[in-house]
């Protein structure tokens with residue numbers, strides 16, 4: 115069974131083919147036009163998707179060594195994300211499904227990040243065991259999710275303001291680093307002192323996250339430092355990055371440690387772009403080792419937006435004949 119996945123929720127146009135759950139191709143066109151603006155410009159994103167979608171899908175089919183007529187279904191990201199971007203992938207998927215006379219499967223982008231652990235490859239076809247906990251940390255979300263089945267996910271903690279990825283990106287911007295700043299912080303943190311600077315951590319009850327206070331505290335540290343030393347940022351780049359990353363990891367793991375559902379699961383996964391972070395990956399591995407839980411750390415290629423995870427999530431729905439009506443529009447926010 116060949117499934118084509120299409121992802122266009124933000125600024126990456128991606129198409130992937132899986133065969134019976136095994137990855138055959140995963141093509142990603144990242145949009146460079148946004149770099150000069152320090153963030154994603156929605157109108158430019160949808161235009162770039164329109165330019166990329168045909169070549170990206172063709173290349174995914176070519177790399178998989180199949181033709182359109184071999185496909186059993188098309189899975190696409192229906193939301194959440196930027197509406198203009200989602201419209202491109204959604205319209206393309208619908209048109210292609212009508213043309214080929216095959217079913218359509220709509221996929222929730224956040225479910226796809228969680229289910230990225232079910233992308234099987236020739237080298238690795240082990241998958242987590244249900245129920246498992248997933249720390250979903252991306253550019254737009256930070257959630258602790260209890261995953262009982264591919265269709266039954268309960269959000270037990272979420273951010274009340276910024277996402278972890280935004281904390282990385284906005285603080286990186288303060289330091290004058292390019293967008294997205296997360297990977298730059300990761301690189302600099304490797305040679306910095308994580309205890310050099312102290313930034314404030316949130317004191318909110320329950321399992322919800324908050325990152326806006328950290329952002330302000332980081333900004334004030336830089337501002338005060340620059341009063342003493344105009345070259346404060348360049349003189350302290352690595353230590354600022356390492357201390358920021360250390361604080362974000364502390365915030366993430368503090369709440370995880372308080373999650374009562376930890377007792378119910380034997381597996382804990384991470385997903386989303388921030389799970390590419392070296393420090394986060396090490397910390398989660400340690401967190402799980404200390405508790406006798408199996409850690410699921412995704413290959414980096416499956417952490418940021420990609421269509422392989424959309425195809426994998428779509429495959430579960432395909433197997434249970436859960437298809438999408440052609441009249442369903444994309445959605446920018448999660449309403450259910």
Ligand code: ATP
Pocket residue numbers: 123124194195223224227251252253254255278279280282283294295296297299300386387388389390391392417418419
């Ligand atoms: P969402 O999935 O919530 O809609 P998104 O799709 O924009 O948001 P992703 O593509 O999952 O988000 O992740 C992008 C985020 O991951 C960015 O904030 C980026 O800085 C961050 N990121 C990527 N690599 C790293 C890294 N090595 N260290 C820290 N952050 C990283």
Ligand code: FE
Pocket residue numbers: 223227252253386387418419
């Ligand atoms: Fe994403």
